[in-house]
Amino acid sequence: MTDAAALPGQPRGGALSGPATARAINVLAPNPSAMTLDGTNTWIVSEPGSESAVVIDPGPLDEAHLRAVVAVAEKAGKRIALTLLTHGHPDHADGAARFAALTRTHVRALDPALRLGDEGLGAGDVITTGGLELRVVPTPGHTADSLSFHLPADRAVLTGDTVLGRGTTLVAHPDGRLGDYLDSLRRLRSLTVDDGVHTVLPGHGPVLDDAQGAVEFYLAHRASRLAQIETAVENGYRTPSEVVAHVYAAVDRSLWPAAELSVRAQLEYLREHGLI
Numbered sequence: 001m002t003d004a005a006a007l008p009g010q011p012r013g014g015a016l017s018g019p020a021t022a023r024a025i026n027v028l029a030p031n032p033s034a035m036t037l038d039g040t041n042t043w044i045v046s047e048p049g050s051e052s053a054v055v056i057d058p059g060p061l062d063e064a065h066l067r068a069v070v071a072v073a074e075k076a077g078k079r080i081a082l083t084l085l086t087h088g089h090p091d092h093a094d095g096a097a098r099f100a101a102l103t104r105t106h107v108r109a110l111d112p113a114l115r116l117g118d119e120g121l122g123a124g125d126v127i128t129t130g131g132l133e134l135r136v137v138p139t140p141g142h143t144a145d146s147l148s149f150h151l152p153a154d155r156a157v158l159t160g161d162t163v164l165g166r167g168t169t170l171v172a173h174p175d176g177r178l179g180d181y182l183d184s185l186r187r188l189r190s191l192t193v194d195d196g197v198h199t200v201l202p203g204h205g206p207v208l209d210d211a212q213g214a215v216e217f218y219l220a221h222r223a224s225r226l227a228q229i230e231t232a233v234e235n236g237y238r239t240p241s242e243v244v245a246h247v248y249a250a251v252d253r254s255l256w257p258a259a260e261l262s263v264r265a266q267l268e269y270l271r272e273h274g275l276i
């Protein structure tokens, strides 16, 4: 889910179904909206030459989409061996149970309520399926249960809704917290600086080839929004809805409810840090 449409310096193209890196194929779900951009990206990830694949975020409960994911994997000579979730929002996770039934796979997620099977998923876990290596990177903030997956062999990271291919994401207050989100962005930045990650495979929108630039952009955007909100409060805009109407005046009104969640998260952060 996003909190704004395309911003300066970001790609204008849409997300595309098909191979994005040597190991990752996108199957775009047919659920486009202001909140989901082109739709949810369902990722099939596998080691070249291996018959086993991992699916990240089956997407909404849309039978044709779930079957398309299976068909794309089969066409590539792959059998889906495991399903992972970046987080529990419905546009990523609603189809997971049906998808798990279709593929006879387990579902692993941080939130125990989303799991099918007895294996959890969290910090330090490394998925090794058919020679593939995916490292779990906790990235709370969009939601408390948000995870990213580092794919070292492709110098890529699958970010779910923590970093999107276009626009910026929302901090879904009260579950999502801004302090956590900023820490997560810094964690992703260190993947780009210390581990050579240069490709973002996002949960919505196009693939980003400048991962470090994208993360820096997100950090700068968050800092400037925070400053705008601090100023708005100083100027007498007190309630979250007053702040939204003032700070997000240029943003489509259909996104204001989502923006209000982010504003609530930012007001909480400013209060906790004694800034307002």
Ligand SMILES: [Zn+2]
Residues within 6 Å of the ligand: 001, 087, 089, 142, 161
């Ligand atoms: Zn989400």
